[in-house]
Amino acid sequence: MSDLSSRSATHRKGTVPLPVWLAAVAVILVAVNLRPGATSVGPVLAEIQSGLGMGSVQAGILTALPGFTFAVVGALAVMVSRRAGIAWTIALGLGVVAAGLLIRSVVASPVLFMILTVLAFAGMAMGNILVPAFIKTHGGTRTALLNSVYGTTLAVGATLPLLVAAPLAGWDSGGWQLSLRVWGLAALAAFVPWILVSVRSRRAVVQTDAGAGATERLRITSSRTAVALCVYFGVQSMHAYVQFGWVPQIYRDAGLEQGHAGLMAATIASLGIAGGLIMPALVARAPGLHFYIAGLATAVAAGYLGLLLAPATMPWMWALLLGIGGFAFPTALALITARSRDPRVTAELSGFCQPVGYLLAAVGPFAIGALHEATGSWTVPLVILIASAAVMAAAGIIAAAPRFVDDQLRRRPA
Known part of the structure; x- marks a missing residue:
């Protein structure tokens, strides 16, 4: 081991x-x-x-x-x-x-x-x-x-x-x-x-030990790994909720029937079951995660690119790519435990990353919907989503490096 x-x-x-x-x-x-x-x-x-x-x-x-x-x-x-x-x-x-x-x-x-x-x-x-x-x-x-x-x-x-x-x-x-x-x-x-x-x-x-808890809680942002994981969790959460909220409508606007569009959304969601099985084991055992992190972000970008250029031509392909890109969610969850040693730090890290992620999950769909309404098409929203996949990849690569948040906090005393 x-x-x-x-x-x-x-x-x-x-x-x-x-x-x-x-x-x-x-x-x-x-x-x-x-x-x-x-x-x-x-x-x-x-x-x-x-x-x-x-x-x-x-x-x-x-x-x-x-x-x-x-x-x-x-x-x-x-x-x-x-x-x-x-x-x-x-x-x-x-x-x-x-x-x-x-x-x-x-x-x-x-x-x-x-x-x-x-x-x-x-x-x-x-x-x-x-x-x-x-x-x-x-x-x-x-x-x-x-x-x-x-x-x-x-x-x-x-x-x-x-x-x-x-x-x-x-x-x-x-x-x-x-x-x-x-x-x-x-x-x-x-x-x-x-x-x-x-x-x-x-x-x-x-x-936490007497007098140490408040200090460590305030210093979670001093960890480069914690901040990167927060960004990674946040961007992937935004993608997930945008997909749940708007991908069916993108498909319907491209000419798919309601049932067919709903089936595409269900395909994206159901692939999360496979991701939950596969990614925690990879996070725990793989010597390097850079390839996997970059691959998931590439799948997300490719799925959005397909929706932009030919949404009704191969709808299953784009749903499959977005669903595979959704493996980023169990990856982020697994990294919260894998990059922290002490359960109290795990809780602090989770309490730091997830609220930011869900805030983006709430704001993201509104922003994408507003851009769609303002521009009258899905082009600008999809281009922005494609670009954000690069941000997700960069943050994920930093977060996945084999370092403990605990150690980074100890190196930065208050």
Whole structure:
């Protein structure tokens, strides 16, 4: 085992790692519930608007809530975990997700619906930030395996609502409520086991030594690796949400039917399952990641170039390229654990990178849509997206270099 991987596998003194099978089950239970609350809305958005009397402006705000909530609340997740512990904070988040999703499925007010949606997304944000630290704490030599489990299950959780929303919504006149409620029940089903996991893990908290914590938290930006990983996570998140929001419309504007365009979007999303399986293992074992990082960015640029020049000629090819480029997401998640040694630094790094990423995920689709409206075509937006793939590649190559954020922080005392 390399020095990098062996040192990463070292557990912090005082923690009590869970058996790997129990840690894997815990990761699956939380990961499958971190995306459906968001992705289940799009397929039934028209029915939600009709059922609640929601206007187009409110609907637009609803679609932007995931990114903004993940960014704002995610920045607070590490702070909460210092008091409650990683596992207890994740469990609390799951309880909040369940409450928000279940109650919003029965309300009749659009304002209350959005408030409860924010509540549910706040719970998801806790998991987004802290699951990498949970994996670092309990993964040991199986950290790469748990990262694969996490990335794959996230992709499954994002894809399932796209597949079952229509059948559930067609169940009866109030089927859209059932289509949303089922994911609240799923979160509730995960909440109880996570209480048991939290008790078993004996509060493996993200604590810092007296007087050192605030200093290290403020100095995370002094790490070149942390800043590069933040940029990498942010740009790839922007691409993902732009693709979810606008790629189907780009295909439809090129002449594809609605069903065909939706299938292209589902293809891009479903490839994330394969990425979640493959990339964490590569991050853990490959001697150099530059080739893979550059290859994923090239696939993204090629996919956008195809949409620019011939979107309806080989639509499957462009969706395939964009889906492969989406492997950058599990790569970024794996790098958060691979480039930090101490679980507390993992949590700080995750809490630094992910809020920025989700903020870009919220702003990016708005900016691309505004450019499209201002120019009357997809040319300028796609050219900008192609150029941003180069930024993603450069940041990823720096972030993937075999260095620990922990060591960079220690070399820069306050």
